[in-house]
Amino acid sequence: MSSEIADAKPTDLPKVSSGSAVVIHPRWVRITHWINVIAMFVMITSGWRIYNASPLFAFTFPPAITIGDALDGLPGALLWHFAAMWLLAVNGATYVALGILTGRFRRKLLPIRPMDVIRDLSAALTGKLSHDDLSVYNAVQRLLYAGVIAAGVVAVASGVSIWKPVQFQEVAAVFGGYDAARFVHFFAMATIVGFLLIHITLAILVPKSLRAMILGR
Amino acid sequence: MEPEERLMSKARKVIPGVDPKLLIKDAAKLLPNPARRLFLRGATSLGAITLLTGCDIVDEESAAKALLTISRFNDRVQALLFNPDKLAPTYPESAITRPFPFNGYYPEEDAPEVDGETYMLEVGGLVENKKPWTLEELYALPQEKQITRHVCVEGWSAIGSWTGTPLRDFLKRVGADLTAKYVWFQCAEGYSNTIDMPTALHPQTQMTFRFDNEILPRKYGFPMKIRIPTKLGFKNPKYVIGMHVLNQDLGGYWEDRGYNWFSGI
Structure with a gap:
C-alpha cells in the first residue's frame, strides 16, 4: 500500500475539489470518453453496413441498425466510416497518450493478477462485489478496461491494413495479409461490442458510475 | 408507409x-x-x-x-x-483465385461485346500523338505479367494474373504531358474513371491484354483493361476505348455515386 503511494507523483493523487468530493475521472478522461462514444457509435454502425456488402459469416446486420443509405448503402456507410475514423484515431491517440503520460493506466489498470480476476469475478457473479469506492477498479474492471483498450488498438491497426494493404503492407502482414486482417477487424469490433454490452449494463445498474463519468465525481 | x-x-x-x-x-x-x-x-x-x-x-x-x-x-x-515506388505484393501462380469473380454493376451477360477487328483505342488530351491504336498495334507493345490482389470496395479480394504494357511506357510513347494531373478512361458501356498522374506512372499500372495467360476474356474486359493494383477494383476500368490526359477531373461512374475518388489501397 505504502509503496503504491510512494510510486505516485504528486499530480496523480486524487484531487480534492472545493466540495471536498474526490475527483474520480479528470476532465480529459470524461471528454475523450464521450467523444469516443460518438466515434465508436458511427464506426460500429457504419462498419456493420460495410460488412453487409461482403459478409464474412452466414449473417448480415439488419440495415435499420446501421448508418449510410443510398443504393446498397455502401457509399454512404463508407463515407461515415472514413470520416469518423479521424475522430476515433485522434481522440483515441490523445486518450492513450494521456493515459500513459499521467500514469493513470499504470495506477488504475495495473496490476492485473489472474487470481484477483477469478476472485472478483466470482464475487461479482454472486452479487458480493462492492462498488463503494469508484476510484479503485476491481480486477475484473481492470481486465475489461485494459482489454477494450487493446481491442481498440487492434481495431485501428487491422483497419489501417484493410484501408491500405499496399501502402501499409507491413502492418497488414502482421495480421497475415489483407483477407486475414478483415477477420481480425471483425473480431476486434465484436470484442468492443461485447465489452459495451457489459459496460452499459453496469453503468445503468450503478448510476453513480455514470454520474462520475459526466461530472467527474 | x-x-x-x-x-x-x-x-x-x-x-x-x-x-x-x-x-x-x-x-x-x-x-x-x-x-x-x-x-x-x-x-x-x-x-x-x-x-x-x-x-x-x-x-x-x-x-x-x-x-x-x-x-x-x-x-x-x-x-x-501514396508512395510511387512502393509495389503491391505479388503472388505465385498457385495463389490465383479460380474462378476469378466477374464483377460489374450489371450481370455478366450484359457485359459489352467489343469487336477486336474494328477496335480502336482513342488517345486524346495533352498528348503529342493522338493517333488511335488498333488492337494489333497494342499487342505489339512490350508486355509484362503481374500476379496481384484485386481488392473490391465491398471488402472481398481475389488474386489474378494480368499481362500487358506498363501505362507509363505508353504515356511516354505517345508524348503525354506527364506533368498533367489526371488520366481519364472511357469504357465501351459508358463506364469511366479518372485517376491521378502519380498512379498512372506507377510501375505496376498496366494496360492489360491478357488474363491468366489467355487473351483477356469478355467478362474481364476484352479487349483492354487498366490494371491498377494500388487502387480499389472499381478504379480498374474494363472495355477501355478511350484514354485522355487532362488537367480537369472528369470523375467516374462510382466516384460520382459517393465512392471515394482516390480509392488508393
Missing part, C-alpha cells in the same frame, strides 16, 4: 431558419454532375441514429455535404500516403 420511407421522410425535416433549397444548392456546388446530386439525396441518412433517438441530430443534406468534404480531404491524405 414502408420503414425505409418513414425514415427518409423523417430525415427530410430541416433545421428551423435554414432553407432546404439553399442547402441542396450549396451541396450541389461541390458536385459537378447530376449523378452526384442524386447520390446526395439518399446517401447518408442516419438510419440508426434516427431510429434510436427518434429525432434527427443531423440534417441530411448538410451531413452529406460535410461527409463529401471529408472524403475530399481523404483524397489529399491518400495522395500524400
